[in-house]
Amino acid sequence: MSVAPDDSIQEYRETKPALSDGSASPDSRSTVANHSDLIKEALYPSDSYTPDGTYWADLPTAQRWKFATTQFNQESRREVKYVWDMFKRDPMQPFRAYWRKYVLTGMGLFVEGYVLFSIGNLSALFSSAWPRCWKTFAVCDENWVNAVTYLEILGIIVGQCLVGYEGDWIGRKFGLCQDALVMLIGSILLTGVWGTSLNGWVIAYGWSLFIYGIGVGGEYPMTGTKALESNVFGPEGTRDDRLHRGRNVVGSFLMQGWGQVFNQCVLLICLMIFHSGKTNPPFSPRTAQATYRVQFGLAVIVHFWLLYHRLYKVHDADALLSTTKKRQNVSGYDVHSLRLLMSHYWGRLIATAGSWFANDVFFYGTKVFSSTFIGIIHPGASLVVTWEYNLINLAVSLCGYYLAFVFIDHKLYGRRKMQQVGFAFDFLIYLFAAIFFHQLRVKGAPIAAFQFMYHFSSFWNQFGPNCVSFLVAGESFPASIRSTAHGFSAACGKLGALVPTVLFHYLDDRSKLWFAMPFGALGVFVTAVWLPDTTGLDLREQERYWRCVRAGKPELYHGIAIHPHHLSWYERVVLKRHRFYDPVQDRLDRIDELRVLYESSLIAESDESAHDVDHSYITPSVAEYFRREAPAEERIQRQITKERAIRGEGAPTEKVYPSRLEDTLGGI
Structure with a gap:
């Protein structure tokens, strides 16, 4: 060498x-x-060890707090200075760096947020333009109208399981390119779909969403693993992996939030353009047609670019997986590691899948039925007013995304605590909203408090379980089965999204809050018992440990991957895996x-x-x-x-x- x-x-x-x-x-x-x-x-890198070689989590409590706080502050100052120096050289350079590091990786989730989260908004527009189809169901089958949302979620579940498996079997780049192609086909279908009758159009619209959903589902495990594994090799890479791995993933994931914001803005602009500058209903079928086709058509352009970028510009997506497979002498899918996943890491799988399930009851429940909650805050609100309130809620959610982006790698806060705090706040907010439901609907200060609680729940959902569940679903598992575990956890999450989509049709407004509230407590419980805290843990340590586990000799590993701080309560107290540390x-x-x-x-x-x-x-x-x-x-x-x-x-x-x-x- x-x-x-x-x-x-x-x-x-x-x-x-x-x-x-x-x-x-x-x-x-x-x-x-x-x-x-x-x-x-x-x-003993200085970001994790003291000068005498003591791991930061082995320090007494006071010293541990001092070490973690000092390291976080020093790194923050270093990065601010670095960005400022970039800005002085070229004011656009920091934005180009942000684009390359986070936007390009998360662009698939951007278009996913742009397209799929528009479905609820478009349903309200369709109800105004075609009330006999979308409201009274005189000319359309009610089951098919409701199936539009179901097919979207079922397509996502299929994609998450299928592409999660393919990502570990064939490779990450294959999954990324396949997702881009399927979403491109789906977006073209959504833009041009029609039928000989309104009911036929609804059926075609639903199946187009199913096809698009398959590509979207694959984006979850592929974007998650790509962002996780992009900075692993080399000394500088491992330092970035330890200090900023969570930020790398959340920075890509929050593009989903930007996609929703852009879509809401595009819908408002298109509606005003095609409705002669007016915002008051009723909206004509022509206005609805032009609005929804133009906003989907813009997405087609982005999908073409995304496919090109992944085919010709992404070259390092499979580096860690290939190295791991060669070392383990595996050429195809690592079936042995999959069996071990079910026996050795089943508790972690419960944590990642269970917390994602609980989170999506909140997240998709408030997204799919946002018009219901906004109707409580602003009774009789028009479509445009509802969209404006939704835009405010999305802006608040973005604040939560970016706070998670900042604090996800703080050793004293990190993944597990952030997820528990977020679930706890959502639980408390929904509990008080349900208890004082009728009092909070009174005009004046009470309804303003209700509005604050609705937006605040979105903030804590992002600055908590929504970002963390996406990260830990891949981070908690070894590279050879990471995509599979992430896809399975995400699919369980979408089952959680399916629950409110079905049940909220049969519940009154107050019962919706009572129904969602216990899932906050469920999220706190599964996080506290089964989720490890991988904040600051080098991914290489995960692979060192897994190599011994895969060989049936976990006792040969003595490193920090089995440090009590990085194990779940169940692994530490019941299985006592830290005894070999x-x-x-x-x-x-x-x-x-x-x-x-x-x-x-x-x-x-x-x-x-x-x-x-x-x-x-x-x-x-x-x-x-x-x-x-x-x-x-x-x-x-x-x-x-x-x-x-x-x-x-x-x-x-x-x-x-x-x-x-x-x-x-x-x-x-």
Whole structure:
């Protein structure tokens, strides 16, 4: 492996060589100390460890709070300064960086939010333009009118399960391109669909939504895994993974909110254009036709661009999955890991699927029946007034999205606490709204309080379970089955969306609040019991642990993936998976693995397992250190021993290190 020299290597070369007995000469000890600092940073990055090598979650409470707060503040100041320097060089550069990092990754969710969340708004427009079809059902079958929403959600469920499986079987890029193609076909159908009768048009409209929904469903596992795995390789990548992985995913996911905002604005503009500048009903069929076809037609253009971008510009989507499969000697779908998912991580699956289910009862319940809630706030509101209130609610939701974007990676708040707090607030808001329902409908201050509660529930839904459930559904699982687990969890969420879509037709307004309220308590419960807190945990640690689990030897892993802080209550208290956590032994293991990563390129011909090791984690200075310090024969034997232990071909032997290496790293 060729390594470009740097200043520290040059400093090393200028020192005196080691003595013949293998110990360091007096003049070279300072250089060895410098290299020990380089190895120390590789093993104990300063964003997660104290200078003496203590993991931040192992610190006493007061010190842990101080460490996490200081690290978050320092990183925030560094990023603000970096963005300001970019702005001074070129005012547009920060916006271009945001576009590349978040907008491009989340564009599929942008068009999903734009198209699918317009269905509820369009239903109100159709009821005004075609009341005998959409309101009295004189010329249209009521079951087919209601099926429009059902088919949309069923298509999403099919896409989530299907593409989630394909993403782990064929690859992430295949799933991304397939989603873009299916959504393009669906958007074309939605723009041009018609029938020989109004009822025939409704049926065609519903099935077009089903086709489009399949592509949308696949966007959830594909966008989630792509955003998760985009910054894993290399030292800088792992640092970004630890500090900003949640932000990378939420930054892509919140494009769904922007899609809803853009769609609501486009609908209002189109309605005023095609209704001669007026906003009062009744709206003619011609106005409704032009409004809904133009707003869908604009989406077709974006879908064409999205397909092109994913076909020709996305190149790194499968990097982590390919590396993982090669290391595990899997060419197709990793069935063995899927079985282990059901036996080893079933509790996490309950947490991700159950919390998503509970969240979507809130989220889709308020979206699908937003006109109902706005009708309570503003009785007799016209269609345009309803859309304006909905736009206000979307703006409040965006505030929640962006606060989640800021605090999702804070070690003291993070995923689990954010989801619990969001569920708790939604539970309390719906509880008080249900208890004081009649009092809150009085004009004046009470109805203003009702309006505040409605918008505030949307804020906490985003600054809580909606963003977190999308993130942890992939983050809590290893790469080889991440897309499958994410797709399954998302599909359970859409079952939660289906519940209010069906039942709210048979409940009065107050009963809707009573019905949704307990799902907030359910979300708090499943989060507290089964959801791990993966905030700040390197994805590589997940893969290190899973490799041992997959080999049937979880006791060989001693790292932070099984730290009590990163385990769920069930994993910690009932399964006691933290009992193998041993920072001292993990230090030895990681030194060994760093040595193996470097040596694998040199001994590839003698050991095939070395071909598929990611070497990007080895910096030039670390490579130079191991090149000078460790005998080749011992390194080869060490790798063979390690591989045999993981594969179950023999018990691990006692670790023996050269005296110089032990002296150098003993204080780390």
